[in-house]
Amino acid sequence: MKPPILIIIMATIMTGTMIVMLSSHWLLIWIGFEMNMLAIIPILMKKYNPRAMEASTKYFLTQATASMLLMMGVTINLLYSGQWVVSKISNPIASIMMTTALTMKLGLSPFHFWVPEVTQGITLMSGMILLTWQKIAPMSILYQISPSINTNLLMLMALTSVLVGGWGGLNQTQLRKIMAYSSIAHMGWMAAIITYNPTMMVLNLTLYILMTLSTFMLFMLNSSTTTLSLSHMWNKFPLITSMILILMLSLGGLPPLSGFIPKWMIIQELTKNNMIIIPTLMAITALLNLYFYLRLTYSTALTMFPSTNNMKMKWQFEYTKKATLLPPLIITSTMLLPLTPMLSVLD
């Protein structure tokens, strides 16, 4: 893609999300969503193979349907409340429609089917943008309507998303599909806490974006899209191999790393609201997630797969791939746990 066009399209993707986040009028929010979706289609279709085209078509269809549902919810809200301002939505039908539309945009279960297929069909860089930046806009709207969301609906979606994200990722060797199922599970954790304490959702979103950005950048350094190519990384980038180890453990939510902060806070907030079974189920199913992250670390950093001898002695070239801001990203995605008492400023 020619550089001026790429700059304009990237700027529009960011502008679309900004318009969604900063608008108080429902029409502008819808326009922001549409602008965002329209501008990301050529990014998804960077390579012109049929797989990428199929992926972008699937993305476009699901997102357009979700935008239509959102518009319908907005119109029903207008009919009953007479105003366009984003505030408490008193009509339950409008609220359910908006929630359904936004969860379709996020890829929560039962609308999760597009996430692995779209993520697999596109390049690693496009997948990174899809799984991190595109989650910000719907999450910000869910934050704004959080007092009016039907808790039962969203909690059901969240619980099934965590289950689907855990079980779906178990049989995958393709890294992009693993990250897609990881995204579904993390979105499930975020959706579970919105109606109780939306601030924890923002915390989870921030840490999830940091960890996913780091993971994708490490994958892009080696241009590896399968577990097998990750397992050859020990020879080229031994330091990156160790980074993948701690990053995967952080994504899985293990305690001394910062991936544990959102899970801990969410379980705490849920138990404060007298819910015992749901956080227990979510914590137990997070183990499924941890299993496939551990499998990645095992094959990358802890084991040497059988390979021919000349694979073990590679030319050590100086690598020229730029990993933007990789050190701060890795540090924030793994070492933020001691800063958790800072959350007391919220009181």
Add this chain to the structure above:
Amino acid sequence: MMTYIVFILSIVFVMSFVGFATKPSPIYGGLVLIISGGIGCAIVLNFGGSFLGLMVFLIYLGGMLVVFGYTTAMATEQYPEVWVSNKAVLAAFITGLLSELLTACYILKDDEVEEVLKFNGMGDWVIYDTGDSGFFSEEAMGIAALYSYGTWLVVVTGWSLLIGVLVIMEVTRGN
């Protein structure tokens, strides 16, 4: 009949949408789109929006659909698909029409029909006078406000249209 004209036009609107949603070839889809655009314009006209309705005819039908028609005519095949040529398309078309007729009969049946939105019989599709609308038509004032208070909206929609063109160009580039 003129008091029920919006209701009748809405029914025909949905039926013409069924006409192109059943996916005949694009040239026939464009034909039905012209008809549905014209009917949509008539619905807007009946609510007093004379400027906006005529804008639909001029810009949408006269600009965009004409360009669409020309490009489709360049890319069409020798025996394009009609509604009666394929059993699947015909079945979908008849299903759509029957569903619409059944919905219309359900609404016409009694005075109080509560679906998602409360349709009080015919009241919501009959044109009514909103009462105190002043001396100027609301729609003309709305369009004037778009260009005075609503500058940001014009900027955003203009940018979205430009992005639409750029995205279509990028997607159809193909190399």
